Amino acid sequence: MCKSIYTRSEIRQMEKDSGMTRRDFGKLLGALGLMGYIDTHSIAMAATTGERQLGMLANQTAGAEGVWALTDIEGEIPKELNGTLYRTAPGESERFGVRFKHAFDGDAFASGYSMRDGKMWLNARFINSPERVKEQASGEMIYSEFGTRSPGAKGANFKNQPNVNIIPWDGRLLALSEGGHPTAVNPKDLSFESYWDFHGTLPKNVNFTAHPKYDPATGEGFAYGMEQGPSMALCVFRMNQDGTLTMLHKVPQPGFFM
Numbered sequence: 001m002c003k004s005i006y007t008r009s010e011i012r013q014m015e016k017d018s019g020m021t022r023r024d025f026g027k028l029l030g031a032l033g034l035m036g037y038i039d040t041h042s043i044a045m046a047a048t049t050g051e052r053q054l055g056m057l058a059n060q061t062a063g064a065e066g067v068w069a070l071t072d073i074e075g076e077i078p079k080e081l082n083g084t085l086y087r088t089a090p091g092e093s094e095r096f097g098v099r100f101k102h103a104f105d106g107d108a109f110a111s112g113y114s115m116r117d118g119k120m121w122l123n124a125r126f127i128n129s130p131e132r133v134k135e136q137a138s139g140e141m142i143y144s145e146f147g148t149r150s151p152g153a154k155g156a157n158f159k160n161q162p163n164v165n166i167i168p169w170d171g172r173l174l175a176l177s178e179g180g181h182p183t184a185v186n187p188k189d190l191s192f193e194s195y196w197d198f199h200g201t202l203p204k205n206v207n208f209t210a211h212p213k214y215d216p217a218t219g220e221g222f223a224y225g226m227e228q229g230p231s232m233a234l235c236v237f238r239m240n241q242d243g244t245l246t247m248l249h250k251v252p253q254p255g256f257f258m
Helices: 008-018 022-033 038-047 054-059 128-139
Strands: 066-070 082-090 108-116 120-125 167-170 172-176 184-185 193-196 221-226 233-237 245-249
Touching: 038 054, 082 167
Parallel strands: none
Antiparallel strands: 066 120, 082 108, 108 120, 167 172, 172 184, 184 193, 221 233, 233 245
């Protein structure tokens, strides 16, 4: 049985004993983290260099929300480069004293890096989903995460965290996970708008991948989801230009897979 918390010296000794390169050892740690054998804080220790502790900084809870002008820039931003780059990620390492046990856990923290006329600014904040709003008001962790159960959790009371990917589609931003429907996010202030079902064409009992792919020739997208029901079917969709989905295939599976 693997323990979940290792000291920095223990991780360094494991790397030495393995005889692996640092890159290969890092890949091994990442795989163990995804399987839940080692928590993200221990993995971060392995990336710590000197006093900077970059890995730990990457795994801490976001310290602020707001809009900032970014002025510490190397070189120059081309004035013809105008637009916004959106990102989403888990923004927490713990919730109301409960430390998360998996890299997928934590409320979604969305960021928009906007560029115009050679200047850049950042808008960053937690996506205020109904579940987050409820927990913030109650002051306790009510919903279980992918790898962390809430204290006293009963039944399937889980959050669908849109903290894996975020894409522009059909005139809106969609924050994605693998656990449910996409989350429509306001592109200006990054606030929660609604859970999105592609104009009624994504069934309620089918989740939606966080990693759709696109045909550069037609502009169409292609995605999949798993049906939660007796068939456990893999559903493959075409993302049409009008914002709807067309189901192309439905293949029964022996179990539920990501």
